[in-house]
Structure formats: C-alpha cells, structure tokens
Amino acid sequence: MTRVFPEQLSAQLNHGLxxxxxxxxxxxxxxxxxxxxxxxxxxxxxxxxHHSFSIDQHTDWxxxxxxCQSMSLFSQRQVFILQLAENGPNAAQATQLAxxxxxxxxxLLLIIHAPKITKAQENSAWYKALIEGxxxxxxxxxxxxxxxxxxxxxxxxxxxxxxxxxxxxxxYYYEGxxxxxxxxxxxxxxxxxxxxxxxPRVEEAVYDAAVFTPYHxxxxxxxxxxxxxxxxxxxxxxxxQEPIILLRTLQREVMILLDVQSRPIDARRAAMxxxxxWQNRRQLYTGALQRLDRMRLRQIVHHLTSLEIAVKKDxxxxxxxxxxxxxxxxxxPQFPTGLYHV
Numbered sequence: 001m002t003r004v005f006p007e008q009l010s011a012q013l014n015h016g017l018x019x020x021x022x023x024x025x026x027x028x029x030x031x032x033x034x035x036x037x038x039x040x041x042x043x044x045x046x047x048x049x050h051h052s053f054s055i056d057q058h059t060d061w062x063x064x065x066x067x068c069q070s071m072s073l074f075s076q077r078q079v080f081i082l083q084l085a086e087n088g089p090n091a092a093q094a095t096q097l098a099x100x101x102x103x104x105x106x107x108l109l110l111i112i113h114a115p116k117i118t119k120a121q122e123n124s125a126w127y128k129a130l131i132e133g134x135x136x137x138x139x140x141x142x143x144x145x146x147x148x149x150x151x152x153x154x155x156x157x158x159x160x161x162x163x164x165x166x167x168x169x170x171x172y173y174y175e176g177x178x179x180x181x182x183x184x185x186x187x188x189x190x191x192x193x194x195x196x197x198x199x200p201r202v203e204e205a206v207y208d209a210a211v212f213t214p215y216h217x218x219x220x221x222x223x224x225x226x227x228x229x230x231x232x233x234x235x236x237x238x239x240x241q242e243p244i245i246l247l248r249t250l251q252r253e254v255m256i257l258l259d260v261q262s263r264p265i266d267a268r269r270a271a272m273x274x275x276x277x278w279q280n281r282r283q284l285y286t287g288a289l290q291r292l293d294r295m296r297l298r299q300i301v302h303h304l305t306s307l308e309i310a311v312k313k314d315x316x317x318x319x320x321x322x323x324x325x326x327x328x329x330x331x332x333p334q335f336p337t338g339l340y341h342v
Contacts, residue, residue, distance in 0.1 A: 025139030048076035176211035226331035
C-alpha cells in the first residue's frame with residue numbers, strides 16, 4: 001500500500017482516485033482535512049453521496065452490506081466513511097470488515113479512519129485486502145522537530161510570510177495542537193491582510209495552547225533540554241496531570257537507563273532490544289547516558305522516591321516546584337549535591 005503524508009495527498013488525488021483510503025493517526029485536524037480533500041476529489045468523479053459508520057459492537061453490518069449492493073441505474077456513486085475504534089476491530093468485526101472491502105466496486109469509494117495500525121492488524125485479512133488499490137495517509141501530529149516545516153508549508157499555502165522568531169513562537173505555543181495552530185494562522189491572516197507575520201504581530205494574537213503527554217517531558221529530560229522540559233511540565237500542570245503519573249513514568253525510564261548503563265558499551269544495543277526501547281528514541285538514551293553516570297541516576301531514583309512519598313501524603317501542590325527543580329538538575333551537565341526537597 002502506498003503511504004503519503006497529508007500534504008502530499010492533493011498531488012496523489014490529481015492522478016486519480018484510489019478505491020480505498022486508510023487514514024491512520026491521532027491528529028483530528030489532519031484526519032478532517034484529508035477526508036475533505038478526498039471527498040472534494042470524489043465529487044468531481046460523481047460521488048454525490050457519503051455515509052458514515054462507526055465500527056463497534058453496535059454496527060449494523062446488514063445495512064452496510066445492503067448499501068453496497070443496492071446500486072441502481074439512477075443511483076449516485078457513494079463514499080463509505082468508517083471510523084475504527086482505538087484498539088481496532090475485534091476478530092468478528094475484522095471478518096465483517098474484510099467481507100465489506102471485498103464488495104467495494106467502481107461506484108463505491110471507501111475511507112477508513114484508524115487511530116493506529118498494529119503489526120497484528122497489518123497481517124489481518126482486511127488490511128491485506130486494502131493493499132491493492134489503497135492509499136495510506138499518515139495523520140500523526142508532527143513532533144517538535146517536524147512542526148516548523150509543517151507551519152512553513154501551511155503559511156505558504158495561505159500566502160503568509162513568517163519570520164523565524166514568529167515561527168519559533170507559534171511552534172512553542174501550539175505544539176501538539178494543530179487545530180488551535182491552524183485557527184491561530186487563520187486569525188493572523190485576518191488581522192494582517194498584507195500576510196506579513198512578524199514577532200510583535202504574532203505576540204498580539206496568540207496564547208499558549210500546546211498539548212503534551214508525560215513522554216514529551218521525558219524526552220526533553222533525556223535530551224537535556226531544560227527550557228523545553230519546564231514548558232512541558234507547566235502545561236501538564238495546567239491540564240491537571242497527576243504528579244504520580246509523571247513520577248512513575250520518569251522512574252521507569254531511569255530504571256531502563258540504569259540497566260543499560262550497567263552493561264558494557266558493546267552490549268548496550270542488545271540491552272535496549274531486550275528492554276524494547278524504540279529505535280527512534282535510542283539516540284536520546286545514548287545522549288542521556290553520556291551526561292548521567294550511575295551515581296547521578298541513583299540520586300534521581302532517591303529523590304523520585306521522596307517525591308512519591310510526599311505526593312501520597314497529599315502534598316501534590318508542593319510537588320510541582322520540586323519537579324521543576326529536578327527537571328533543571330537532570331538536564332544540567334553537572335549534577336549538584338543539594339537538590340530541592342518537598
């Protein structure tokens with residue numbers, strides 16, 4: 001199955017429609033805009049109707065199969081839009097889905113939305129049935145390294161000129177929240193009809209709406225980026241993230257670092273394989289191990305334990321300053337002996 005990014009979809013559609021489109025990822029804006037592009041291209045090919053279905057325990061499969069087979073001489077061509085559940089279809093649903101895909105013909109077009117596709121699903125009959133004649137659109141939210149490129153492309157498409165300070169500010173404020181970022185750019189285009197975005201202009205119209213998970217914080221700590229770690233932590237606090245989740249997540253990562261650090265350098269790759277460290281995160285671990293020796297890692301474990309005890313004693317509010325202080329200290333090249341205590 002051919003894979004493309006959302007920004008490449010229009011070029012693919014200009015070469016003609018596929019029979020199946022699989023939109024995979026967790027970003028609602030990219031799903032929405034990709035679907036809109038497909039439907040717009042489909043309308044030009046006389047697909048005048050579209051029907052949406054959620055694939056779950058309440059799906060009326062008889063209705064779906066009936067719709068597939070009810071085409072008449074006077075019917076319009078139709079688009080079926082299916083939304084898969086977070087964990088994908090179960091065994092029974094997968095069987096029905098494979099049967100449905102086999103019924104799609106030239107007057108039907110199928111769009112499937114999926115939050116993710118697992119290895120097991122890639123081996124399923126319904127997924128394999130999509131390979132021939134299908135297009136996979138990856139709708140994953142760009143990470144902080146990819147986001148500037150996405151914003152620049154968006155600005156070009158909107159005939160906006162943006163300088164580097166403005167670009168950095170938008171990425172800082174809206175990371176993980178493409179919908180809010182898109183709305184901010186629309187607002188800026190209305191405020192400044194000349195299309196020139198400078199830092200003073202952008203500062204007037206934007207606010208911090210970044211969306212993060214604990215793993216964004218962890219990655220910033222591993223990379224030694226203290227400013228980013230503090231920004232992520234601030235947003236997690238505003239979103240009422242439970243401190244205990246942050247503590248447990250960091251504890252788990254530190255234990256992995258301790259395990260890998262205890263191995264000879266030539267055995268660390270095998271250790272990461274055993275610990276199931278993702279390939280795209282291994283460089284972060286390697287960099288962290290160059291900065292954090294065994295003594296420092298054990299100190300971090302000690303202070304995390306103290307923080308967890310404090311949280312369990314209902315000192316959660318006091319825990320946030322301690323997490324901020326610990327974040328800065330973990331990112332420093334040298335680890336001071338006196339840490340902030342709750």
